[in-house]
Amino acid sequence: MKDYMIRGTGLEGKVRAFAVCTTAITDELSRRHQATPTVTAALGRTAAAGLMMGAMLKGEEKLTIQVQGGGPIGQIIVDTNAYGEVRGYVSNPTVDLPLNAHGKLDVAGAVGTDGALYIIKDLGLKEPYRGSTPIISGELAEDFTYYFSVSEQTPSAVALGVLVDVDYSVKAAGGFIIQLMPGLTDEELTAIEQRLPQLPSMTTMLEQGLTLEEILTEVLPSFRVLETKDVIFKCKCSRERVEESLISIGKQELQLLLDEDQKAEVQCHFCNEIYAFTGEEIQSIIDKL
Numbered sequence: 001m002k003d004y005m006i007r008g009t010g011l012e013g014k015v016r017a018f019a020v021c022t023t024a025i026t027d028e029l030s031r032r033h034q035a036t037p038t039v040t041a042a043l044g045r046t047a048a049a050g051l052m053m054g055a056m057l058k059g060e061e062k063l064t065i066q067v068q069g070g071g072p073i074g075q076i077i078v079d080t081n082a083y084g085e086v087r088g089y090v091s092n093p094t095v096d097l098p099l100n101a102h103g104k105l106d107v108a109g110a111v112g113t114d115g116a117l118y119i120i121k122d123l124g125l126k127e128p129y130r131g132s133t134p135i136i137s138g139e140l141a142e143d144f145t146y147y148f149s150v151s152e153q154t155p156s157a158v159a160l161g162v163l164v165d166v167d168y169s170v171k172a173a174g175g176f177i178i179q180l181m182p183g184l185t186d187e188e189l190t191a192i193e194q195r196l197p198q199l200p201s202m203t204t205m206l207e208q209g210l211t212l213e214e215i216l217t218e219v220l221p222s223f224r225v226l227e228t229k230d231v232i233f234k235c236k237c238s239r240e241r242v243e244e245s246l247i248s249i250g251k252q253e254l255q256l257l258l259d260e261d262q263k264a265e266v267q268c269h270f271c272n273e274i275y276a277f278t279g280e281e282i283q284s285i286i287d288k289l
């Protein structure tokens, strides 16, 4: 199934719901960073959460997620926006751990459980919005659930999943977020609470070939789609931006770089793209300063 995202409501608008399929995006993140399966799962889960949180934004608003759990993965950074674009990286993509006690990739072991989840929203105001909550599980879905309930006062259920194949390719990835709005009756709440634990995992449902609409209907029988959109991996870096960063280091430093190396290579953290500049190109940048 192609990567895409849906947004909609259930129970006459008393629940809002998001679901995303990110199999190709997660595979691209994994390949670009040469990530181990555990890291692919951690980064992929964060990217899926990020895309759905991006869908809660408007226009040019942007979102950055930082997961700093104190584990060997270091930090996870994911950038998204309202256009369904995502990019991300982790400090240590080679972290590999044995499977956990349930025979699953040990995401909590890699992420750690001693730190915080930071959400930074650029809403076009002078100062960005910053929210954070402690990491309570390290498996990430529970950590986002906790963030929504504590930091945004929105009771939510978050499911995130990444299934990595034996050849390290990504077999299925995605997630959903259900948010409870005011006005829900106790019976309606109980029905949702009872249904959620009975559902197969997100990746199982994706692997079974269920569409996102079908998955959200499993969760919320009254689900109605309001919007469907594409989601893609996209990095903001470009040769022009890298050139600007070279200009910003100043004439003297650039001359030093030219004298020592006769070339420059700049690698983007987010996508691992390498931008190479020859001695002549650096000289022409210096000449313009």
Ligand SMILES: [Zn+2]
Binding pocket: 235, 236, 237, 268, 269, 270, 271, 272, 273
């Ligand atoms: Zn990049």
